[in-house]
Amino acid sequence: MSEKKNITDDHHHQHDHAHSHLPSDPELRVKAVETLLLNKGLIDSKTLDELIDTYENRIGPKNGAKVVAKAWVDPEYKKRLLNDATSAIRELSYQGRQGENMVVVENTPETHNVIVCTLCSCYPWPVLGIPPTWYKSDEYRSRTVREPRKVLLEFGLPLDPKVQIKVWDSTAEIRYLVLPMRPKGTENMNENELAELVTRNSMIGTGLPKEIK
């Protein structure tokens, strides 16, 4: 790390913030900073395109759905997944940024798990991609730890009072994925068909997998 300016106190509270010079229109604001960094050769536009394409088209909840479906059909895989999620997820080639230390928590008839990050927006990128807007919202961050049942009801998920809720607040660099319960009536479905039932919200704990019609 650079020694030019180590922030060892809150000194930057005391002078004008550089960001206050930015234009009021956020689109122009981004454009100004982007153009400056491009012209200084500090970023490369092809890198930006590659990053955006990766998370818009390649890394997302479909990855997590494959992990869940595999755990549903393969008891040995499920054991590995609950024991060492990072390695088990890497078996499917999902790994890296914001998923360096994965933990998978299993929903059962007795326990329902919900994931939140009250301090920022920590989220398991390799298996779920970039978090949806609601996950990053003040409303979800503030309320989920205090009134998870009311929050889940807003998602259309009423929980039996007898079911224990465990809320996991991602305060460090551990990233969580919920292993939802396999829906009834899916005994004859294969892994690929099952993966289609696994929704993003079911892997955060704010939803359930799709039902069989």
Next chain:
Amino acid sequence: MSRLHDMGGRFGDGLIPLPRDAENEVTNFEPTFKYKWHAKAWAITLAAGALGEWNLDISRHYRECLPPKDYINFSYYEKWLAALTNLLIDKELISLNELKEYVFAAEKGTLRKFSDKDVKLDQRTWLAKDVQKTLGWGGPSIRDTNVSPVFNVGDKVITQNYNPNKDISGGHTRLPKYAMGRVGVINSYKNNHVFPDKNAHGLGENPLPLYTVEFKSSELWGELAESQNDSILLDLWEPYLKLFPN
């Protein structure tokens, strides 16, 4: 920092802003980035971070150091961009004059005049061909150290109550307010991780034992907890915890 980001348990927030389909059912589908500028603000932040001039904890701390009125008014990616701008200036990757020049041009609609400049890439610049490799590696926070954990699974612990960051008043910390001064139980030991309270201030990584600690909802919210059975689990570093006498 303002601690406005530390909003767990806060009162006054309304309904979760959920996307809904034509039948008003909650839907799982929404674009990865709502606007092009969201994607750009996000990607620029990642690409600038890859220059290696700051770490993840420093960038979080910069977002938390935005003045309260800005923190509240800015949308998510506006916070990212504002914190990035302040970092770029503080780390002397850009100057305030350069920033003003480009902002002036952006507002006048003349940014294009800069675009045919001969650009020589900095040798630290993250190249497109390295993107997948770098993402795949990520930034692991576990460190091999000979520090042994003090607490055992099942131990009762109480969290720090005031200024969990022992070096800097109002400094960065990952112990949320709602879990300060509360009694919980060590659920598991998660190895030794870079300690954000120091790393966010450029004071080194100081890897320390990290634990998942389970708190009963009644311990956090008292008699008005939604259910006395529910629990909240947080990942907390050893200095945030003290053994609670049985």
